[in-house]
Amino acid sequence: xxxxxxTQPGMFVQEKEAVTLDCTYxxxxxxxxxxxxxxxxxxxxxxxxxxxxxxxxxxxxxRYSLNFQKARKSANLVISASQLxxxxxxxxxxxxxxxxxxxxxxxxxTRLTIIP
Amino acid sequence: NAGVMQNPRHLVRRRGQEARLRCxxxxxxxxVYWYRQLPEEGLKFxxxxxxxxxxxxxxxxxxRFSAEFPKEGPSILRIQQVVRGDSAAYFCxxxxxxxxxxxxxxxxxxRLLVL
Numbered sequence: 001x002x003x004x005x006x007t008q009p010g011m012f013v014q015e016k017e018a019v020t021l022d023c024t025y026x027x028x029x030x031x032x033x034x035x036x037x038x039x040x041x042x043x044x045x046x047x048x049x050x051x052x053x054x055x056x057x058x059x060x061x062x063r064y065s066l067n068f069q070k071a072r073k074s075a076n077l078v079i080s081a082s083q084l085x086x087x088x089x090x091x092x093x094x095x096x097x098x099x100x101x102x103x104x105x106x107x108x109x110t111r112l113t114i115i116p
Numbered sequence: 117n118a119g120v121m122q123n124p125r126h127l128v129r130r131r132g133q134e135a136r137l138r139c140x141x142x143x144x145x146x147x148v149y150w151y152r153q154l155p156e157e158g159l160k161f162x163x164x165x166x167x168x169x170x171x172x173x174x175x176x177x178x179x180r181f182s183a184e185f186p187k188e189g190p191s192i193l194r195i196q197q198v199v200r201g202d203s204a205a206y207f208c209x210x211x212x213x214x215x216x217x218x219x220x221x222x223x224x225x226x227r228l229l230v231l
Contacts, residue, residue, distance in 0.1 A: 004158075045159070045225075047219050047220075050218055091159065103161040104149075106151075
């Protein structure tokens with residue numbers, strides 16, 4: 001079975017600062033995928049970034065990067081130069097394989113608030 | 117290209133009634149997933165379907181819940197005889213046949229409130 005742990009229920013960060021959201025995972029699979037989704041107050045789920053277990057380089061998408069440390073089983077999300085619009089719930093998730101068509105297992109989320 | 121569509125966006129039912137939630141996947145996507153989000157919690161997987169087939173229903177409650185994805189039309193999540201504990205946001209996601217595409221794209225969700 002897979003498990004995702006997000007230990008930060010809430011975070012407050014000053015605008016323009018960088019922020020790191022923690023995510024650790026547990027799995028016995030050798031092949032897996034790691035995801036981050038953003039859920040603003042409007043409720044939709046927005047895909048941010050993906051990392052495959054065999055990817056040697058950390059994934060990046062604009063201001064988002066995923067700090068993947070396989071030995072430590074961590075997949076932290078880093079947001080550079082935070083903006084007010086980044087205030088939202090952030091969910092870390094994983095799939096069983098690092099290719100498509102697999103269910104996702106989600107963590108409990110971190111509520112990020114950006115302070116002007 | 118339209119995204120994943122879900123309707124209704126909000127649904128109010130009294131205890132004992134039936135709830136029908138609909139999901140139209142993105143164009144070209146043949147895989148549909150349903151997730152449930154209880155208040156202040158993360159999403160929990162319920163069921164994974166392809167056209168006319170249930171692939172994985174390991175997260176689906178054994179009683180009162182059913183799902184289908186017919187050859188034509190949207191996927192339907194059906195909850196019979198709803199109870200207050202069914203109040204939640206229900207999200208549908210879709211992905212294409214191409215297994216090289218790992219991302220699931222989510223719909224806006226249906227918020228179910230059981231009175």
